[in-house]
Amino acid sequence: GYNDVKEMFLSALRAKTPVHFLMVGPPATAKSLFLEELxxxxGSTFVVAGTTTGPGLRDLLLEQKPHILLIDELDKVRSTQDISVLLTLMERQVLYVTTVRHGRQVVHLPCRVFAATNKTERIPPELLSRFVVLNFKPYTDGELKRVMVKVLTEREYCEAGMARYIAEKLIAEGFRDPRDAVKAARLARAKGGGEVTEEIVNAVIGFMKKYRPGRGFTP
Structure with a gap:
């Protein structure tokens, strides 16, 4: 799905002048998978907002000089330093560096920013305005199954029939994150010593359900 988004991202990556995208939606939507693929x-660098300071973000950018900056949980950007670094980078494609010896220097850094967030309310308007904002809706059951099967067959090398079984079982038990399919497949493979059966999958998903966050521990 989202072929139009994929095409637009590819066009933006090929463009001479940077275009920045912000993907908005609840947890376990396509935005997370897009960030993972990007x-x-x-030449890409991935950061989680709120885990670096302003100087830390600037230093990271200066050290790695990414062509693509990926930011998860953009709504957790808090400090004015973080915001200033991002605004300048996105608007002018530069970073400002001040040293005792050389004073203020300008470092040119052509960089595209792709970010994700659950909500936009806490994102400063001046930062939000720099993005093309894309709103993602939760997956339907059919869409979620297709995504899980694709991830399992292409990344985890699951047999198609077993991938469908894992996806259907997870959805039936209320799991909505495609990454849960990866966890279930890896746990099943570990538990079975490399062999994955429906019985093992059932046991693993039952275990995941029992200790799922918000459910508490069942004695």
């Missing part, structure tokens, strides 16, 4: 591109 992180596979050489």
């Amino acid at each position: 992180s596979r591109i050489p």
